[in-house]
Amino acid sequence: MSKQTYKWIGTRPDRPDGADKVTGRARFGADFNMPGQLVGKVLRSPHAHARIRSIDTSAAEALPGVKAVVTSKDFPEQANLIVPTGEMQVNLRDVTRNVMAREKVLYESHAVAAVAATTDAIASAALALIKVEYDVLPHVIDVTEAMQEGAPILHDHLITDGVEPRPTKASNIAKRIDNAKGDIDAGFAEAEVVIERSYTTQPVHQGYIEPHATLASASEDGQIQLWSTTQGHFQVRGFCSRLLNIELSQIRVTPTEIGGGFGGKTVVYLEPLAVRLSQKSGKPVKMVMSRDEVFRASGPAPGATVRVKIGAKRDGRIVAADCTIAMQAGAFPGSPIGPACWTSFACYDIANVRVVGYDVVSNRPKVAAYRAPGAPISAWGVESTLDILAQELRMDPIDLRLKNAAKKGTKTSYGPTFDTIGFVETLEAAKSSAHYRSKVKPGMARGVAAGFWFNVGADSSAAAHVAEDGTVTIISGNPDIGGSRASLALMAAEELGIDYDKVRPVIADTSSIGFNFVTGGSRVTFATGLAVVNSVRDMVRELKGRAAKTWGVDVEGVIWENGQAKPAGSNVGVFEPLTLAQLAATAGKTGGPINGHAQLNVQGAGPGFGVHIVDLAVDQETAIVTIDRYTAVQDVGTAIHPSYVEGQLQGGAVQGIGWALNEEYIYNAKGKLENAGFLDYRIPVASDLPMIETILVEVPNPTHPYGVRGVGEVPIVPPLATMGNAIARATGVRMTDLPMSPPRLSAALDAAMPRAAAE
Amino acid sequence: MAKLHVSTTINGEPAEFLCDVSQTILDVLRDQLGLTGTKEGCGSGDCGACSITLDDRLICGCLMLAAEAEGRRIETIEGMAKGDRLHALQKKFIEFAALQCGICTPGFLVASRALLAHNPDPSETEIRYWLAGNLCRCTGYDKIVRAVMEVARDMRETTR
Numbered sequence A: 001m002s003k004q005t006y007k008w009i010g011t012r013p014d015r016p017d018g019a020d021k022v023t024g025r026a027r028f029g030a031d032f033n034m035p036g037q038l039v040g041k042v043l044r045s046p047h048a049h050a051r052i053r054s055i056d057t058s059a060a061e062a063l064p065g066v067k068a069v070v071t072s073k074d075f076p077e078q079a080n081l082i083v084p085t086g087e088m089q090v091n092l093r094d095v096t097r098n099v100m101a102r103e104k105v106l107y108e109s110h111a112v113a114a115v116a117a118t119t120d121a122i123a124s125a126a127l128a129l130i131k132v133e134y135d136v137l138p139h140v141i142d143v144t145e146a147m148q149e150g151a152p153i154l155h156d157h158l159i160t161d162g163v164e165p166r167p168t169k170a171s172n173i174a175k176r177i178d179n180a181k182g183d184i185d186a187g188f189a190e191a192e193v194v195i196e197r198s199y200t201t202q203p204v205h206q207g208y209i210e211p212h213a214t215l216a217s218a219s220e221d222g223q224i225q226l227w228s229t230t231q232g233h234f235q236v237r238g239f240c241s242r243l244l245n246i247e248l249s250q251i252r253v254t255p256t257e258i259g260g261g262f263g264g265k266t267v268v269y270l271e272p273l274a275v276r277l278s279q280k281s282g283k284p285v286k287m288v289m290s291r292d293e294v295f296r297a298s299g300p301a302p303g304a305t306v307r308v309k310i311g312a313k314r315d316g317r318i319v320a321a322d323c324t325i326a327m328q329a330g331a332f333p334g335s336p337i338g339p340a341c342w343t344s345f346a347c348y349d350i351a352n353v354r355v356v357g358y359d360v361v362s363n364r365p366k367v368a369a370y371r372a373p374g375a376p377i378s379a380w381g382v383e384s385t386l387d388i389l390a391q392e393l394r395m396d397p398i399d400l401r402l403k404n405a406a407k408k409g410t411k412t413s414y415g416p417t418f419d420t421i422g423f424v425e426t427l428e429a430a431k432s433s434a435h436y437r438s439k440v441k442p443g444m445a446r447g448v449a450a451g452f453w454f455n456v457g458a459d460s461s462a463a464a465h466v467a468e469d470g471t472v473t474i475i476s477g478n479p480d481i482g483g484s485r486a487s488l489a490l491m492a493a494e495e496l497g498i499d500y501d502k503v504r505p506v507i508a509d510t511s512s513i514g515f516n517f518v519t520g521g522s523r524v525t526f527a528t529g530l531a532v533v534n535s536v537r538d539m540v541r542e543l544k545g546r547a548a549k550t551w552g553v554d555v556e557g558v559i560w561e562n563g564q565a566k567p568a569g570s571n572v573g574v575f576e577p578l579t580l581a582q583l584a585a586t587a588g589k590t591g592g593p594i595n596g597h598a599q600l601n602v603q604g605a606g607p608g609f610g611v612h613i614v615d616l617a618v619d620q621e622t623a624i625v626t627i628d629r630y631t632a633v634q635d636v637g638t639a640i641h642p643s644y645v646e647g648q649l650q651g652g653a654v655q656g657i658g659w660a661l662n663e664e665y666i667y668n669a670k671g672k673l674e675n676a677g678f679l680d681y682r683i684p685v686a687s688d689l690p691m692i693e694t695i696l697v698e699v700p701n702p703t704h705p706y707g708v709r710g711v712g713e714v715p716i717v718p719p720l721a722t723m724g725n726a727i728a729r730a731t732g733v734r735m736t737d738l739p740m741s742p743p744r745l746s747a748a749l750d751a752a753m754p755r756a757a758a759e
Numbered sequence B: 001m002a003k004l005h006v007s008t009t010i011n012g013e014p015a016e017f018l019c020d021v022s023q024t025i026l027d028v029l030r031d032q033l034g035l036t037g038t039k040e041g042c043g044s045g046d047c048g049a050c051s052i053t054l055d056d057r058l059i060c061g062c063l064m065l066a067a068e069a070e071g072r073r074i075e076t077i078e079g080m081a082k083g084d085r086l087h088a089l090q091k092k093f094i095e096f097a098a099l100q101c102g103i104c105t106p107g108f109l110v111a112s113r114a115l116l117a118h119n120p121d122p123s124e125t126e127i128r129y130w131l132a133g134n135l136c137r138c139t140g141y142d143k144i145v146r147a148v149m150e151v152a153r154d155m156r157e158t159t160r
């Protein structure tokens, strides 16, 4: 396909919200206030697992300045009902118990009550006056232990789904899933080399710098206004409606600017509590989590165990692949075990595949989505195993992947057959990159790994309005976390043929635009972008009609080009083109305001593939890993605003590096988190890193008018194994447990030492 | 307990406020003075979102008691643009896409300005270590470091 030339797409203009964000004017979740607002705070469980015998709130209620106290009694019981949200399925029975514990507390810091008071100090004092009697129960933190016979059971009603015959006893295994292709036993029988390893990963937090925050105002007539830092204000509305039995149209949620989410802000924690407190007190209630609460009580990504077995011919052709993943869901079922399984071998065209997954509950906070949910975990196992295979076969790791790469027409193990995809192009770009062609410096080693993400379409609504002077507003309903307003405005400008700075994008609240699915799944530039393009096309249809009316010709005789209506040909007549501004100025006479609308359920999200390369050194004494050079290569479809596409690759890669090297949840014997702060839960800082080089491979998505593919999620998938593969080549020690932090890595190096000395 | 009366200077303007002894300057800036450009990411000195300067020294607003502002000079992100002119760092951050969500941006800008005041010719490594107290979860730091390097170069050229 020859490359399209565009006027705006692919350029790098200033983002529409830039000035507000560099001056401190932009308002994030905790920056909203209302006159007379109260401070809301949550009382949290000191135990990892306990039955709640009683809660006595009378002393707290009697404290002057306390205006409302809520417990689970203030929230109606919910049916065992699965509804989709974010990239996960949730059960409302569980959601109401996660926002406020009912019969039991299931993890340390599980919410048990909340208060609203006139000051922060009074709210804190009130929490201390609430008496909760607990019967402490044995707890289980580890996923393997939680699966054992005799493990403490979290939910007496939980029967493992997906096994035949259906078990009769309650278990912590919520479900078993599998998918397969070909004949796995025949595949392994055919193999000349078989590599099998087991891996573990630890839970990691999304680590958005802005804590959860909300402001709720309930009026006496039942209307609710809510400000929330969220990836999906329509989901916030939906949850509050269900959990509190309020009609959807009575709730208006305004998304604030959002200080990072990465999947973690697709669920609700504070919002239903704030609404209920506001209803009871008759005052606006503001709630902001502390960082400690964010770590202990908001969703991390799961940890897991992953067993991978790959069989290949001596020439590198993979003939069989088997993978079993057991994943922590946290206190309630619903880990991203599905995507972890489906993505595991999605990069490769393998005849015989079997993947089995288990969703396992334990006494940890309920997991939430985190960038390509589940995929980095299976990729850690699969891509590490492939590296061992490449070493065994003495093959270049990129050549091994090229030999087995999925292409257009490859049928995946989980069902779909790929349309045009860019994995081969991405591998080739990595192979011919300056980084990969450079010599590895002495004392350094190089690692490579790949990654895949489906990308998502789903529901989007958009509107386009032209003002009297011909400038345009495009209205959509997805919170912008990483520059999506710029991308939407670029597509609108391209479509309309007007300048980018004549288009102003805004994000509307739930009452001002139709439904939009969350900002997540790498869907906004793709799906909401398509809704914006279609709303602009709808507006152009109207504009052509107005020109036709002005000229007294048929609308078929009018075309739209470079921001102007023109006669389609000389047979239509000779007319001076009418610009958008001219048509807008006369709109009153030709039929009134000129707007466009679109609402879509978008299908055909093009999957994305990434390949990362690292050069690093491992200090033999301290086991500190120093990254010398890092390159992220990815098929991005079309880069609408390349700077923000590069930014996605860089940010995702660095989150993956943190996951690989440092980040983990550390629990003590009592089931309490020991590192709930940025000092002890160490995310990468500037001095840990070099520049992150990016190579944008553009293989347009055939289902999108501008070829857009989602780009945000793929880049967190390859880094874990990229780092592990380089560390294995640097030290001769293959790490199978994450994170490869100095204590863990130095223990592994020490353990390998006597053997190395003896050999 | 009676509140303390504090007289100070914020972004070049005289300012007065009443505060509790235990209140941080971050709380006073955000909750009492309406200066919400300074952010709270952790409240424990670990993220740098609350970066401000006190008599030109870079500090974490969440670690300083409000009462300590008495007679001192405080600069926040709101004082960085002059009139309708953005500071060179602010312009370069937008141009280089050095922000995604933008929650860390005020802290990075205040910290970067303090760096350039202190060292007009920083190496990439010096920039990375100076900014190591500011966490950004979105960008991987690449574009932030490049923006600061470029502004330092521009500033050196114009003063030469």
Ligand code: FES
Pocket: B039, B040, B041, B042, B043, B044, B045, B046, B047, B048, B049, B050, B051, B060, B061, B062, B063
């Ligand atoms: S809020 Fe002050 S350092 Fe994080």
Ligand code: FES
Pocket: A209, A259, A260, B098, B099, B100, B101, B102, B103, B104, B105, B135, B136, B137, B138, B139
């Ligand atoms: S831009 Fe989001 S934390 Fe830095």
